[in-house]
Amino acid sequence: MTLTPYFNNQNSSVRKLCAGCDQCNERSPLFHPLNRDELSLINKDRYSVRFHEGEVILKQGTQATYYVSIVEGFAKIYIEGHLDRRLILDFVRPWKLVGGPGVYLNEKYRYSMVAVRETLVCFIQAENFKKVLALNSQFSDRFIILCSYNYSRALERMVGLSQKQMHGRIADALIYLSEEIYGQSTIGAEISRQDIADYTSMSKDSAIRILKELERDAIIHLEGHTIQILDSRRLHDISVKG
C-alpha cells in the first residue's frame, strides 16, 4: 500500500482515529446516498491522521491518490504560484471533501493544504471513491454538484482577483471569512494579515493598510489578530463597487 509522504513518515499518528465512515455518512451530505456496501468499500483503505498546526496535509505536486475529508479542526488550501507567492483558495472546516481535480484525473495535487490548528483528516483512496461513483448515481450526482460549485467559485474569484481593486478584494475576503467560514461577525485570530494578503493576492503591507483604513471608517474593528465586522452593509457595498 502506498501512502503519500505526508503521513508515511508519521507512523506515530497514523491511527484509525474515528470509528468509521458511518459517522461521516451522517454528517457529510455528500456521503448520504451511500449504502452499507458502498460505505465499506470507501472505508476499506481509509486512514485518519491528526495534524498539528502548520503541518502540511497535502502538498502540491505530489501524486494525488487520496481525497481528504476534514473530520475536525481547521485548514487552509493554497496554490504555490509564481516566485513562491501563495494564493489561498479556501479555508476548510469539517465535512468538506478536498482533493481537487488532480485526484480524479489521477495526476498531481494542484494545491497544498496545511493545518491552521490541530486538525483531524480522513484520507480516502481515490480508486475506491471512483468505484463508488460508478455504483451510485445519486452519489455521483452530488459529487458533480460539488465540482460545479468549486468551478463556479473559481470563476467568481478569477473575476474578483483580476478586476477588482484592493478595497473590493479585501471586502470580498472579509465577507467570505465572516459569512462562509466563521458564520459570525468576528474573524478569528488564526487568520493572519499574511493570510488575508494571500487570499486577496496583494502584498501584506497593502492588506494591512486597507484594513486600517476600514477600521478608521468604522467598518471593521481590529483587536489583536481578530477582525470584527461592524458594518456589513457598507462592506458589501465596497465589494460590489470593486
Added chain:
Amino acid sequence: MTLTPYFNNQNSSVRKLCAGCDQCNERSPLFHPLNRDELSLINKDRYSVRFHEGEVILKQGTQATYYVSIVEGFAKIYIEGHLDRRLILDFVRPWKLVGGPGVYLNEKYRYSMVAVRETLVCFIQAENFKKVLALNSQFSDRFIILCSYNYSRALERMVGLSQKQMHGRIADALIYLSEEIYGQSTIGAEISRQDIADYTSMSKDSAIRILKELERDAIIHLEGHTIQILDSRRLHDISVKG
C-alpha cells in the same frame, strides 16, 4: 417547450441542421459511451441553430436549461465582470460541450458565449442530459473528467491572472491561442487586440504595447490582425518567468 430567448426569436434559423446525435456520438469523445437509447433521449429535445458573427449564443444571467455543443464554427466565452469589463475564459471549436456549472445546478449561466464567426451549435436539454448521466456511469465519468479539467484550468488562470505581470500574461494568451485553439504558429485575424486584452485582463492599449514589444524582439510577427509566433521557446520562457 421553453426556449432560451436567444433562439426563440430567430425562428427562421431554428431548424434541425444536423442529422442527429449519431454524428456527434462519433466525433465527441464525451458522447462515445452512450448507447442508442441514451442518445435518443438526448436527441429528443435537442435543437441546432446557426449563429452569425457577433451573435450571442448564451447570455450570462439567463436561465441555464441547455448545454451547448459546438458543431461547427468558432465562438468565445466570457464573463461580464465589474464595470462592464469582460474576462474571456475560452475560445471554443467544434465538439466542445459548453454550459458551465450553472446548467448542472439549474441556475443561471455564469458566462456568455458569442459567435466569433458563423457557428452551428446544438442545444441539449439539461434535464435529459442529467438523466443520461444517471443511466451511464462511463458517461458520467467522462463528464466529471470534463468538469475537473475546467476547474483545473480555472485554477491555473486564477494564478496567472493574479500573479503574473503583463508580459507573462500576454505570453500565456499567445501560447493558449496558438497551441490549444489554432494548433499552429499563426493566430487568425478573428482574434482582435481587444480580445487579447480581455483574455489577459489588461487594457487594450497595454496589450497592444506588449505585442509591439514582442514584435520588436522578433518573438512574434504582426501582420494585419494575425499574429505569428516566431520564437515559441522564448515565449514559453516569458510565460514561466511571469
Added chain:
DNA sequence: AAATAAAACTGATTTGAGTCAATGATTTTA
C-alpha cells in the same frame, strides 16, 4: 471611390499598488 466607422497604434500623464526601511507589539524560546 469618397465618406464613415472601427480598430490599431503611440506618447504623455496619472495613479494604484508594490517595495523598502524602520519601528512597535507579541509570542516563543533559551
Added chain:
DNA sequence: TAAAATCATTGACTCAAATCAGTTTTATTT
C-alpha cells in the same frame, strides 16, 4: 525573564499599468 523571532504597522519611494488624447491604418458603407 531576557533575548530572539515573528508579526503588525507606517511613511517614503518606485514602478507597473491604466487613462487620456491624439494619429494612423484598416474595414465598411454609401
